[in-house]
Amino acid sequence: MLSDFEVHPSLATADLAAAKAWYADKLGLSPIAEYPTLAFYRVGSTSFTVYETPAAGTAQNTVAIWLVDDLRAEVARLRAKGVVFEDLDLGPDGRTVDGIQTGTDPIGGGPVLNAWFRDRDGNWISMVEQRPHPGEPTVDAPAIAPMLAASDLGRARAWYADKLGLEPTHAAGGDVVYRQGKTEFVIYATAAAGTAKNTVAVWRVADLRAEMAALRARGVVFEDYDFGDVKTVDGVLTDPDGDELSAWFKDSEGNVLGVVQDLRDPIPVA
Numbered sequence: 001m002l003s004d005f006e007v008h009p010s011l012a013t014a015d016l017a018a019a020k021a022w023y024a025d026k027l028g029l030s031p032i033a034e035y036p037t038l039a040f041y042r043v044g045s046t047s048f049t050v051y052e053t054p055a056a057g058t059a060q061n062t063v064a065i066w067l068v069d070d071l072r073a074e075v076a077r078l079r080a081k082g083v084v085f086e087d088l089d090l091g092p093d094g095r096t097v098d099g100i101q102t103g104t105d106p107i108g109g110g111p112v113l114n115a116w117f118r119d120r121d122g123n124w125i126s127m128v129e130q131r132p133h134p135g136e137p138t139v140d141a142p143a144i145a146p147m148l149a150a151s152d153l154g155r156a157r158a159w160y161a162d163k164l165g166l167e168p169t170h171a172a173g174g175d176v177v178y179r180q181g182k183t184e185f186v187i188y189a190t191a192a193a194g195t196a197k198n199t200v201a202v203w204r205v206a207d208l209r210a211e212m213a214a215l216r217a218r219g220v221v222f223e224d225y226d227f228g229d230v231k232t233v234d235g236v237l238t239d240p241d242g243d244e245l246s247a248w249f250k251d252s253e254g255n256v257l258g259v260v261q262d263l264r265d266p267i268p269v270a
Contacts, residue, residue, distance in 0.1 A: 001164070003180060006203070009049070009201060010199045011050045012052075012198035013051065016037060020034075022120040023119070026081050037051055037053075045143065048144050051199070053199075057122045058196055059200070061149040065186060071128065074127060075127070099116075106173055107133050108132075108134065111129075139182060143183075145183060149195070153174065156176070166178055194253060194254040202257070203258070203259050208247060208260070212247055222236075222247050244261060
């Protein structure tokens, strides 16, 4: 099942070359692997991909969360490179001040600092500084994780338990956190749920067809897509170069989630 595999964010771009230049110039990141329409990046022991799609720019919600040790230092470093941090009115959670929201962890009781910026394609990315919760498995900073939007957090939590067999490590306020190996993903309540038309998170698995069979047995429906030059067959897309198999499904909130099996030498995700 997917609980055996690590998960990473998938960020959409309208122009992969321009996106790679932005991530290099603004964030100081270079891909560890590159393909015609996708770049693969490492952040600590975690990863993310940037891929070219006509759906870039549709997501109006935060799509990834970046865990850092010292948020104020990171904000200063990135501002010096031209990254713009957003000032937001977060309602009951307060406002950002000079781009930073200061809060208290409802579980651990320690301070939590948040900041948000957008990449060149408008993808919203959150940075957070937060102490680990006592007794829980930790994800060491720096790390990046998918943020999945939900209109109904209870419905989403029930769907992930029933369809994917996943249970959260904790829930607090409008967030539900799931940990898988050295990675995690967060489901959070937002009015912007359902806006993203691109893939927002990917599991890289050892045997895609076996995973699909297991998930279909639980009621997961895999999507069929026609990409013009290639199309899925029974939910599976075979890369024209024979490098990978891919499949997609949607969760209860409309998030598009991917499952990928590397047929070439696998990209290390940890």
